[in-house]
Amino acid sequence: MTTLFVRDATLDGATVSVRCEDGLIAALGDDIEAAPGDEVLEAGDAILCPPLVNGHTHAAMTLFRGYGGDLPLMRWLRERIWPAEDRLDAEDVYWGTRLACLEMIRSGTARFWDMYWEPEAVARAVVDAGLRVTVGPPLLDGDGDRGRPRDAAETSLELAGFHERVGASIAPHAIYTVDETSLRFAAGFAAGHDLPVQIHLSETRAEVEECVREHGMRPAAYLDAVGLLGPRTLLAHGVWLDEGELELIAERGATVVTNPVANQKLAVGGVFPYPAARDAGAAVGLGTDGPGSNDSLDLFADVKAFALAQKHAAGDAAAISAADAWDIATGRRAPLLGARPLAPGEPADFLLLRAAASELAFGELAEGLVYSASGSVVDATVVAGLVLMAGGAVPGAEEVVAKARERAARIGLG
Amino acid sequence: MTTLFVRDATLDGATVSVRCEDGLIAALGDDIEAAPGDEVLEAGDAILCPPLVNGHTHAAMTLFRGYGGDLPLMRWLRERIWPAEDRLDAEDVYWGTRLACLEMIRSGTARFWDMYWEPEAVARAVVDAGLRVTVGPPLLDGDGDRGRPRDAAETSLELAGFHERVGASIAPHAIYTVDETSLRFAAGFAAGHDLPVQIHLSETRAEVEECVREHGMRPAAYLDAVGLLGPRTLLAHGVWLDEGELELIAERGATVVTNPVANQKLAVGGVFPYPAARDAGAAVGLGTDGPGSNDSLDLFADVKAFALAQKHAAGDAAAISAADAWDIATGRRAPLLGARPLAPGEPADFLLLRAAASELAFGELAEGLVYSASGSVVDATVVAGLVLMAGGAVPGAEEVVAKARERAARIGLG
Numbered sequence: 001m002t003t004l005f006v007r008d009a010t011l012d013g014a015t016v017s018v019r020c021e022d023g024l025i026a027a028l029g030d031d032i033e034a035a036p037g038d039e040v041l042e043a044g045d046a047i048l049c050p051p052l053v054n055g056h057t058h059a060a061m062t063l064f065r066g067y068g069g070d071l072p073l074m075r076w077l078r079e080r081i082w083p084a085e086d087r088l089d090a091e092d093v094y095w096g097t098r099l100a101c102l103e104m105i106r107s108g109t110a111r112f113w114d115m116y117w118e119p120e121a122v123a124r125a126v127v128d129a130g131l132r133v134t135v136g137p138p139l140l141d142g143d144g145d146r147g148r149p150r151d152a153a154e155t156s157l158e159l160a161g162f163h164e165r166v167g168a169s170i171a172p173h174a175i176y177t178v179d180e181t182s183l184r185f186a187a188g189f190a191a192g193h194d195l196p197v198q199i200h201l202s203e204t205r206a207e208v209e210e211c212v213r214e215h216g217m218r219p220a221a222y223l224d225a226v227g228l229l230g231p232r233t234l235l236a237h238g239v240w241l242d243e244g245e246l247e248l249i250a251e252r253g254a255t256v257v258t259n260p261v262a263n264q265k266l267a268v269g270g271v272f273p274y275p276a277a278r279d280a281g282a283a284v285g286l287g288t289d290g291p292g293s294n295d296s297l298d299l300f301a302d303v304k305a306f307a308l309a310q311k312h313a314a315g316d317a318a319a320i321s322a323a324d325a326w327d328i329a330t331g332r333r334a335p336l337l338g339a340r341p342l343a344p345g346e347p348a349d350f351l352l353l354r355a356a357a358s359e360l361a362f363g364e365l366a367e368g369l370v371y372s373a374s375g376s377v378v379d380a381t382v383v384a385g386l387v388l389m390a391g392g393a394v395p396g397a398e399e400v401v402a403k404a405r406e407r408a409a410r411i412g413l414g
Numbered sequence: 415m416t417t418l419f420v421r422d423a424t425l426d427g428a429t430v431s432v433r434c435e436d437g438l439i440a441a442l443g444d445d446i447e448a449a450p451g452d453e454v455l456e457a458g459d460a461i462l463c464p465p466l467v468n469g470h471t472h473a474a475m476t477l478f479r480g481y482g483g484d485l486p487l488m489r490w491l492r493e494r495i496w497p498a499e500d501r502l503d504a505e506d507v508y509w510g511t512r513l514a515c516l517e518m519i520r521s522g523t524a525r526f527w528d529m530y531w532e533p534e535a536v537a538r539a540v541v542d543a544g545l546r547v548t549v550g551p552p553l554l555d556g557d558g559d560r561g562r563p564r565d566a567a568e569t570s571l572e573l574a575g576f577h578e579r580v581g582a583s584i585a586p587h588a589i590y591t592v593d594e595t596s597l598r599f600a601a602g603f604a605a606g607h608d609l610p611v612q613i614h615l616s617e618t619r620a621e622v623e624e625c626v627r628e629h630g631m632r633p634a635a636y637l638d639a640v641g642l643l644g645p646r647t648l649l650a651h652g653v654w655l656d657e658g659e660l661e662l663i664a665e666r667g668a669t670v671v672t673n674p675v676a677n678q679k680l681a682v683g684g685v686f687p688y689p690a691a692r693d694a695g696a697a698v699g700l701g702t703d704g705p706g707s708n709d710s711l712d713l714f715a716d717v718k719a720f721a722l723a724q725k726h727a728a729g730d731a732a733a734i735s736a737a738d739a740w741d742i743a744t745g746r747r748a749p750l751l752g753a754r755p756l757a758p759g760e761p762a763d764f765l766l767l768r769a770a771a772s773e774l775a776f777g778e779l780a781e782g783l784v785y786s787a788s789g790s791v792v793d794a795t796v797v798a799g800l801v802l803m804a805g806g807a808v809p810g811a812e813e814v815v816a817k818a819r820e821r822a823a824r825i826g827l828g
Contacts, residue, residue: 065786066777070735099772264722265785267731295785296773301715308678308719317681321484358513358815359710362822363480371679371709372479376790401772408776 004385005034009043009352011342016048020348020385023164027344041387046352046379047360049369051110052299053331053339055257056198056236056287058116059125060088060096062103063408064292073266081292085117087411093118094125099404100297101129102397105388107298107375110349111331111338113234113257113287115171115198117146123159123166130388132349134338135159136171136198139186141179149182153189160195165384167196167338172228174200175219176207180226187227196232196336199223202245203237204268220245229254234336236287238277239263239270246273246280255283255334260306261296262289271313274306274320283334298375303329307370322370329370348385353377418799419448423457423766425756430462434762434799437578441758455801460766460793461774463783465524466713467745467753469671470612470650470701472530473539474502474510476517477822478706487680495706499531501825507532508539513818514711515543516811519802521712521789524763525745525752527648527671527701529585529612531560537573537580544802546763548752549573550585550612553600555593563596567603574609579798581610581752586642588614589633590621594640601641610646610750613637616659617651618682634659643668648750650701652691653677653684660687660694669697669748674720675710676703685727688720688734697748712789717743721784736784743784762799767791 004020019027019038034040068080093116104112111132114122119137126133136159139152152171159168170190172178178186190197202208202219215222220241223229231253238256241249249256258272277284288294288302296302307325311317331339340346353360359372381389388394418434433441433452448454482494507530518526525546528536533551540547550573553566566585573582584604586592592600604611616622616633629636634655637643645667652670655663663670672686691698702708702716710716721739725731745753754760767774773786795803802808 062772063776066779066781069777069781069785070732072730072732076731103772261722264726265731267725267729267733269726269729291786295781296718296788298788301718301788304710304715305719305722308675311681312678312683315681315683316486317490317679318484318486319681356812356815358476358517358818361815361819362477363483363827365480367480367483367709371483372705374710374712374715374788374790376788398770401770401775404772405775413777 003038005038006041006043009048010045011048023384025344025346025348043352045355049351049353050330051349051351052108052329053337054109054112054287055285055337056259057112058290059100059114060093060116061290061292062099063096065295067413084411090118090121092407093121095403095407097122097125098400101131102400103297105381105394108351108378109299110383123162127163130383130386132165134167134169136169138171138173140173140177141182149185157193169196169198172199183226198234201235202240205240208240218245220248239268239272243276246277246282250280250282255336257285257287259287259289260309261302262293265293271309274310284328285334285337286329299329300373300375303370322366325370326366349383351378352380354379417452419452420455420457423462424459425462437798439758439760439762457766459769463765463767464744464756465763465765466522466743467751468523468526468701469699469751470673471526472704473514473528474507474530475704475706476513477510479709481827498825504532504535506821507535509817509821511536511539512814515545516814517711519795519808522765522792523713524797537576541577544797544800546579548581548583550583552585552587554587554591555596563599571607583610583612586613597640612648615649616654619654622654632659634662653682653686657690660691660696664694664696669750671699671701673701673703674723675716676707679707685723688724698742699748699751700743713743714787714789717784736780739784740780763797765792766794768793
């Protein structure tokens with residue numbers, strides 16, 4: 001049994017230690033001691049903190065960074081991304097995902113939701129890196145052999161038993177790339193096999209207009225009509241959702257994951273209506289989107305971008321508090337995402353933040369985390385009781401970067 | 415004479431070394447050698463890069479971080495900032511500024527423009543930290559004893575000979591806090607003593623409306639009418655400038671410094687019209703604004719926020735390129751800011767960026783710098799030929815943080 005003892009961290013101003021057994025928190029408090037044989041991590045007053053949750057990404061797209069990122073969306077996709085994706089194989093996806101995992105470990109993300117080709121390679125990379133993922137291959141119509149609904153669904157199902165840190169999902173790409181028959185199939189398959197669903201929804205205004213024109217209703221209502229809007233549905237983006245849709249989403253218990261940086265970088269033109277989502281009672285999470293359209297995986301940057309975009313859009317500096325934004329970034333406003341509290345019996349996933357970091361040393365901690373800090377304040381990342389980073393160092397990091405560069409070069413990038 | 419030899423850095427794909435003598439670059443190339451007695455810094459293929467320039471801040475406000483940053487602007491000022499500023503003394507400003515300098519060194523900023531109380535303490539802190547600053551105390555009417563125009567101007571003048579890395583400036587606070595007589599006085603004083611001018615301009619819509627109502631013209635025209643719009647004028651914010659104002663600013667050779675993060679955090683409601691400024695030929699720089707309203711001093715975050723805000727506002731992912739944004743962040747689009755090229759005979763100010771940083775290892779370097787990187791990619795910061803940081807370590811950092819925390823506690827913050 002793997003055991004870990006983290007000595008003398010700071011939690012809510014008090015000094016606490018944490019003992020982990022077999023991937024879970026066995027004890028947390030000021031009066032616990034290490035047992036013989038425990039691996040010991042001296043926290044040295046570092047701040048004990050829940051990890052961040054990246055609710056939407058395409059992790060392997062680290063390989064596509066810096067590759068035409070200032071082009072208009074359709075030119076970027078047609079001239080750069082799609083031709084390069086045609087050249088991707090499983091090993092490319094594996095190393096692109098490993099690189100993403102490395103950057104997530106460094107910046108305090110323990111868990112992410114991923115939609116990408118070669119999902120078995122994604123899952124392998126995540127397991128090898130030590131993180132947690134909910135993964136699914138894009139399911140779509142009309143892209144040749146790739147993504148065919150039945151194949152994609154079967155591939156998802158095969159991943160269900162892959163590893164305890166890997167969750168499988170059904171991932172219909174979007175309502176404009178998957179026809180109604182296939183959406184209904186995806187809904188039935190997900191329900192039949194008890195799998196969550198992730199889908200891009202309401203990212204661009206054109207998508208909304210096309211949906212209304214073709215189906216006579218807005219995207220969330222259409223998703224509901226085809227049976228895909230439920231408590232295990234994750235909707236990525238949601239930029240153009242209106243109040244009625246947000247009420248429906250809340251009623252069905254679905255989760256919206258906002259991707260503020262990617263929305264701005266791709267210039268979709270709108271801002272996710274968080275105040276309306278909050279008022280409707282909808283579950284909300286935060287994502288980076290793929291590193292080709294962000295291009296960072298440091299969620300500390302995205303939680304700040306989220307809060308700033310909300311203040312800007314509302315014309316009100318008080319539109320969202322740092323504490324709210326931080327809760328969203330750590331998955332506490334969306335149970336579907338899988339984050340759990342720091343408590344005995346729960347998964348041993350947590351961060352240690354450098355106590356000496358001046359970004360966190362003044363005023364309210366939540367304001368420091370959201371407005372001052374970057375991922376570089378993370379000193380240690382622990383997932384399932386395993387120390388993935390300590391003292392800012394991730395074992396094997398150089399090999400991961402070198403291999404990812406080789407794979408990018410292989411497909412003509414890098 | 416102080417000499418430094420930086421061996422084997424990477425510049426535009428080639429390996430180069432840099433030799434610095436007495437604050438200047440003496441030689442730069444692939445065929446130079448260290449001289450006996452040179453301090454040697456092994457770059458190990460790190461990327462040689464110009465430093466960033468923070469065109470507008472109130473550095474000592476590090477002490478005010480996390481202190482009501484989600485309040486609406488006027489409540490934040492009236493309930494938190496102004497009462498705390500009333501308690502500030504020169505030592506508070508010194509240590510608040512030292513902390514800001516520490517964070518700027520870590521994130522690659524070599525030079526900044528500062529407007530704050532106790533400017534002599536600001537200047538001392540900057541000199542002790544090793545950076546460069548153009549400093550000036552706020553000049554304003556009606557704030558009791560503080561900022562009285564003649565006193566402020568005389569204080570600025572006294573700083574003119576303070577140190578070779580300190581520039582003095584006249585800093586009228588804004589057109590809504592300084593009356594016309596005092597603005598004309600500031601213009602005359604600056605011209606008479608050959609000092610640059612820095613002023614907040616067109617930050618809020620209310621300021622523009624009030625200016626039009628009271629003076630019958632928009633802010634830039636009013637500034638021109640009182641003699642303050644010239645080639646040595648720095649205008650902070652410029653959110654609401656219209657095309658006519660931008661043409662006037664370009665004609666007069668003045669510089670606009672945009673502060674995208676602070677504008678969003680304070681929810682001013684608009685975005686600096688960069689495309690119009692570029693089309694008019696206006697000089698443009700980038701600033702963080704004070705760390706109480708950002709709250710970071712890492713300009714890598716702000717250059718990304720700038721590019722994203724421009725793409726979002728234009729509804730066009732191609733509205734600004736990473737290379738353009740990076741040039742603006744390094745001061746290359748605004749000669750007034752003082753940045754100089756990396757070349758023999760020029761000031762020895764430069765950065766070494768970690769070659770192994772995966773954020774910079776894929777695709778175009780400019781895209782990596784703007785979209786993927788944070789300040790944590792900076793490995794070494796050299797200013798005036800002095801190594802202020804190497805291997806990510808700044809000597810004396812812990813004392814600076816500790817002292818700043820003491821000062822914040824003294825004035826009832828922290």
